[in-house]
Amino acid sequence: MHASASRRLALLRARGSRSRHCLREAACVAVAPHFLRASNGSRAAQRATACTQAASGRERAERTWVSPDRTTSAASQRPPGPRRPRPTWVSARPHSAPRQVAADPLAPYTTRLPSVRAGRERAMRFVDEVTVEVKGGDGGNGAVAFRREKFVPFGGPSGGDGGDGGDVVFRADERLSTLLDLRYRRKLIAKNGESGRGKDQYGAAGEDLVVRVPIGTQVFDAETGTPVADLDANDKEFIIARGGRGGRGNIHFATPQDRAPRRAEPGEPGEQKKLRIELKLLADVGLLGYPNVGKSTLISRISRARPKIADYPFTTLVPNLGVAAIGERSFVVADIPGIIEGAAEGAGLGHRFLKHVERTRVLLHILTLDPDPDRKPLQDYDVLLNELERFDPELAQRPMIVAVSKIDIPDVKKRVSAIRRGMKTRGVDKVLAFSAATGEGIDELLHEIVRVLDAHPVAPTPRAQPLGRPGRATSELDDEGDDVGGDVEYVE
Ligand SMILES: Nc1nc2c(ncn2[C@@H]2O[C@H](COP(=O)(O)OP(=O)(O)OP(=O)(O)O)[C@@H](O)[C@H]2O)c(=O)[nH]1
Ligand SMILES: [Mg+2]
Structure with a gap:
């Protein structure tokens, strides 16, 4: 060197x-x-x-702090003499205590610019459509074995049955709100059943794979598009892919003619499918409107939901749910990103989020006066109705409440009666007006929502039928209840 x-x-x-x-x-x-x-x-x-x-x-x-038993650097050069008392290290902050952060006196007054990245990340975390492959566990094979014991010649067959494969089960869980987990688990495979063994031992059944999904999850066959399951209530369960049955061991094939059968059944393969899983939020009321009309401000006023609110379009990038209450009544409201003209062609965020109001019983269409001189509330109404029609004609026929927001702004208040007249020509007799900022008109709006909900109590979309849990293999019993062997009947 x-x-x-x-x-x-x-x-x-x-x-x-x-x-x-x-x-x-x-x-x-x-x-x-x-x-x-x-x-x-x-x-x-x-x-x-x-x-x-x-x-x-x-x-x-x-x-500044030298441990007496350190052998390096300054410590090793300590002059001989009586030892100094062992220094005690006093931490400024106990390890368990949270870190103290000095309060920023200007914090309430500083404006944080909207972070595009944060918004995108949040949008990415909300996943409402995935395709997965599911497979039930294979059934275990039946065994061919014979009883071999000292002094027992011709002991007969003793091969047990294979265990059934586990099922893939979807269970609705109210604590989940996105299908994000499934985006990273594209193959859902339940456990195989164990094979049977000698000495009449049956194989253990494979464990079911229980997959938790948010309420409002719908499952479709990816190839045919047929509905497979609709998980519309908490703890509701569906068997999505059944496990294969275990094969029978040779104990079931003994006959007077063949008392030492060398035959056993292989286990059945588990059901295998490709599925499209869609999340459509379940709410009573869906908020509709152009960006910036005040949808998120309204939901934050009438419920505990705290979506981001800001004075620029597409503040809301993913749907939000809130529970609103008036008197004894409560209902769930869904706030979705704003819709603009050409959403069918993908303008703005497109139609992607309209499916989240597809299952609502009532739509609340919010209009207001936009600072953009090219936009008029009545024209906004026509455009949005047209977009709804293009997305799903049935959705355009859904009971709809029309309301004008931001009436605390004098210009908007002045226009309310003109909007009402314009809406009358479009066949809408009742147009409410409210301000989420001051609370004016909010109670009337909530009462009207309850009234329309009561008038339309049934959920509009047809539900898929739940799949029953298949019966497990049961042996045929004689009158005394003893296992007579022979054929095994599988009960569906
Ligand atoms: N004066 C007044 N301003 C309001 C009212 N409601 C909402 N705003 C303002 O309008 C702007 C947009 O409000 P948002 O609630 O984010 O609108 P949005 O419809 O959710 O918008 P997107 O999420 O972009 O679709 C914000 O600056 C709000 O403060 C109101 O009742 N009165
Ligand atoms: Mg919003």
């Missing part, structure tokens, strides 16, 4: 640097030519400087 490099290494060691990396970097710098050492661009030089600074920092720290 270069002489100056070894000198530098020795110096660093003496300073108590424990990082080999630092030593290597320092050596590099020591052997590096002058111009490299001076150059700001030399990363090695910068790193070495940082290391040296860190080392000297440590050195300082060691000088």
Whole structure:
């Protein structure tokens, strides 16, 4: 090694640097030519400087607090004499205590710019459509075995049955709100049943695979599109793919003619499917409107939902649910991202989120006066109705309450009667008006929602039939209840 490099290494060691990396970097710098050492661009030089600074920092720290039993640096040079009392390290903050952060006195007044990345990440975390492959566990094979015991000649067959394969079961869980988990688990495979064994031992059944999904999850066959399951209530369960039955062992094939059968059944393969899983939020009322009309402000006023509210379009990127209450009554409201003209062609966020109001009983269509002079509330109404029609004509026929928001703004208030007249020509007799900012008209709006909900109590979409749990294999019993062997009947 270069002489100056070894000198530098020795110096660093003496300073108590424990990082080999630092030593290597320092050596590099020591052997590096002058111009490299001076150059700001030399990363090695910068790193070495940082290391040296860190080392000297440590050195300082060691000088201020030195454990008596340390053998390095300053401690090793302690003059002989009576030992100093062992210093006690007093931590400024107990480990369990939360970190104290100084309060920012300006915090309430600082405006945080909307983070596009944060919004996108949040949108990514809300997954409402996935395709997965599911497979029930295979049934275990039946065994061919014979009883072999001393002094028991011709002991007969003793091969047990294979266990049934586990089922893939979907269970609705109210604590979930997205299908994100399934995006990363594309194959859902239940456990296979164990094979049967000799001495009449039956194989254990495979464990079911229980997959938790949010309420409102619908399952469709990906190839045919036929509905398979609709998980519309908490704890509702469906068997999505059944496990195969276990094969019978040779004990079931003994007959007077063949008392030592060498036959057993193989286990059945588990059911296998490709499924499209869709989440359609379940709510009573769906909020509809152009961006910025105040949908999220309304839901935050009437429920405990706290969606992001801001004065720019598409603040809401994923649907939000809130529970609103008036008197004794309560209902669930869904706030979805704003819809704009051309959503069918993908404008704005497109029609993607309209499916979340597909299962609502009532739509609340919110209009207001937009600062954009090209937009008029009545025209907005026509455009949005047209978009609804293009998405699903049935949705456009859904009971709809029309309301004008932001009536605390004088210009909007002035236009309310003109909007009402315009809506009358479109066949809408009742147009409510409210301000989520001041609370004006909110009670009337909630009472109207309850009235319309009462008038339309049935959920509009047809539900898929739940699949029954298949019966397990049961042996045929004689009158006394003894197993007579022979054929096994499988009960569906
Ligand atoms: N003056 C007044 N402003 C309101 C009212 N309601 C909402 N706003 C304002 O309107 C802007 C948009 O409100 P949001 O609730 O984010 O609108 P949105 O319809 O959810 O918008 P998107 O999520 O983009 O579809 C915000 O600046 C709100 O403060 C109201 O009743 N009165
Ligand atoms: Mg919003």
